[in-house]
Amino acid sequence: MTGAGYDLAVIGGGAAGALVAMHCLARDPGMRIAIIEPRATLARGVAYSTTRDEHLLNVTADRMGWHAAMQGDFVAWLQAVDGEAAADVGHDFMPRRRFGDYLAARLAEAAASGAVVHVHARAVACEDGGRTVVLASGERLHAAACVLATGNASRPLPLSVPAEIAARVCEAWDLAAIAAIPADARVAIVGTGLSMVDIVLALRGQGHRGPVIALSRHALLPLPHEPTHMALDVDIDALAALPLRARMRRLRALATAATAAGLPWQGVMQALRPHGVRLWQSLSPADQARFLRHVVRGWDVHRHRIAPQVVEALEAMRADGQLRVEAARLAAITTDGDGVALHAVAQGGKPARHWQVDRVVNATGIQSRFPVADDALQASLLAAGLARPGPFGLGVDVDGDGALRDRDGSAAAALFAIGSLRIGAEWESIAVPDLRLQAARIAARLRPAARSS
Numbered sequence: 001m002t003g004a005g006y007d008l009a010v011i012g013g014g015a016a017g018a019l020v021a022m023h024c025l026a027r028d029p030g031m032r033i034a035i036i037e038p039r040a041t042l043a044r045g046v047a048y049s050t051t052r053d054e055h056l057l058n059v060t061a062d063r064m065g066w067h068a069a070m071q072g073d074f075v076a077w078l079q080a081v082d083g084e085a086a087a088d089v090g091h092d093f094m095p096r097r098r099f100g101d102y103l104a105a106r107l108a109e110a111a112a113s114g115a116v117v118h119v120h121a122r123a124v125a126c127e128d129g130g131r132t133v134v135l136a137s138g139e140r141l142h143a144a145a146c147v148l149a150t151g152n153a154s155r156p157l158p159l160s161v162p163a164e165i166a167a168r169v170c171e172a173w174d175l176a177a178i179a180a181i182p183a184d185a186r187v188a189i190v191g192t193g194l195s196m197v198d199i200v201l202a203l204r205g206q207g208h209r210g211p212v213i214a215l216s217r218h219a220l221l222p223l224p225h226e227p228t229h230m231a232l233d234v235d236i237d238a239l240a241a242l243p244l245r246a247r248m249r250r251l252r253a254l255a256t257a258a259t260a261a262g263l264p265w266q267g268v269m270q271a272l273r274p275h276g277v278r279l280w281q282s283l284s285p286a287d288q289a290r291f292l293r294h295v296v297r298g299w300d301v302h303r304h305r306i307a308p309q310v311v312e313a314l315e316a317m318r319a320d321g322q323l324r325v326e327a328a329r330l331a332a333i334t335t336d337g338d339g340v341a342l343h344a345v346a347q348g349g350k351p352a353r354h355w356q357v358d359r360v361v362n363a364t365g366i367q368s369r370f371p372v373a374d375d376a377l378q379a380s381l382l383a384a385g386l387a388r389p390g391p392f393g394l395g396v397d398v399d400g401d402g403a404l405r406d407r408d409g410s411a412a413a414a415l416f417a418i419g420s421l422r423i424g425a426e427w428e429s430i431a432v433p434d435l436r437l438q439a440a441r442i443a444a445r446l447r448p449a450a451r452s453s
């Protein structure tokens with residue numbers, strides 16, 4: 001199988017890999033596509049592999065269709081599968097597992113002709129400008145073009161963990177490890193973003209009784225969506241012409257004016273949403289650097305919002321004292337009798353602090369520096385000169401369609417990236433509405449070239 005020539009090799013079979021395949025097949029149903037993915041199933045990846053119903057999408061169902069021109073397709077699928085029960089789910093935040101089911105079903109339909117092969121393997125290198133993919137077994141797979149859809153790697157804990165307590169420390173995305181946390185354990189979650197929210201909901205869902213503390217430097221929690229999802233009127237051209245400081249001032253003023261008029265501040269962020277790439281690329285490099293240094297944390301909690309019912313669940317746990325959120329700059333993790341001690345340095349006039357817990361969960365988020373340590377594929381792309389780091393070392397450098405720029409800056413003819421690998425170049429490059437646009441552009445660009453024989 002791996003010796004055969006394909007029209008396209010997609011490395012990574014999460015949501016992004018599935019979307020690339022679906023957009024390519026929509027243009028050319030006869031395309032032969034290999035999706036190289038070590039997981040047992042396609043189209044789920046990290047975000048949609050969860051089996052927990054309390055893990056909700058953070059985008060409403062009516063905007064999660066696989067194609068920008070068919071945004072309601074997820075809702076249509078839900079209605080076809082669930083009938084009456086899904087009569088009015090467009091504005092709901094559905095369980096993420098259902099979106100995984102949907103994408104997998106639509107991919108299977110698109111691939112019904114047998115044009116898509118799932119190669120259960122990890123890719124460790126690309127050669128020949130991306131036309132040869134080397135698998136961990138040493139086998140080589142040949143294709144006319146290749147798309148890197150390798151997605152999200154979790155950021156390592158910024159502290160070393162003594163070997164004797166390593167078993168008490170787990171990753172946020174390790175669902176089995178979270179499920180195995182004893183109900184009375186004292187749990188510390190490092191990070192207060194979306195992954196922390198997932199863990200808290202999972203613990204709550206499995207009847208956790210022990211105290212949970214969530215720690216991050218600024219203790220900022222994701223803010224809620226508002227139910228109407230209305231986008232307010234924002235002059236994007238005028239905004240994009242402003243430098244960062246003036247831009248942030250304008251946004252704050254718009255949000256304040258909205259609130260004063262009885263409108264949701266979220267409507268300002270909603271208006272910016274389709275213009276994220278332009279807003280990022282219209283900042284000067286110096287302002288982009290300032291954004292990453294000073295603005296990003298506050299930006300993320302306003303931009304990556306969560307369902308109102310999730311906020312309510314977190315608030316209820318805080319109100320009854322089970323969940324505490326603390327600002328802390330962690331300096332060390334040490335052994336503490338049978339458990340673990342976390343040590344935070346003094347900051348902002350507060351003294352150094354220490355917490356004794358039984359379990360620690362790393363929820364520090366997504367690792368976007370390129371290359372990610374221990375990632376053989378990324379190391380090989382860099383060493384072969386097929387890729388160079390993107391702006392600020394985030395992801396890879398790409399042209400407007402996602403073609404990788406090589407070490408000299410030339411755009412590849414046959415090697416593309418989708419998703420979080422494009423974060424430095426495009427910033428808004430992770431959620432489904434961004435991924436489906438990227439997939440469509442890659443498919444359009446590939447069409448004339450990607451036929452292996």
Ligand SMILES: Cc1cc2nc3c(=O)[nH]c(=O)nc-3n(C[C@H](O)[C@H](O)[C@H](O)COP(=O)(O)OP(=O)(O)OC[C@H]3O[C@@H](n4cnc5c(N)ncnc54)[C@H](O)[C@@H]3O)c2cc1C
Pocket residue numbers: 011012013014015016017036037038039044045046047048056057058059096121122123124149150151152153194195198377418419420430431432433
């Ligand atoms: C917890 C969580 C919740 C989210 N919720 C939402 C949401 O509600 N709505 C939304 O729009 N977005 C959401 N997102 C954003 C999410 O990143 C995207 O929607 C999408 O799942 C990204 O898919 P992906 O395929 O790029 O990445 P991933 O899901 O990370 O998939 C990448 C795949 O590549 C494979 N892979 C990696 N390296 C190799 C290799 N060398 N060889 C072969 N295979 C490889 C991995 O096994 C993995 O399956 C969420 C993200 C997370 C982490």
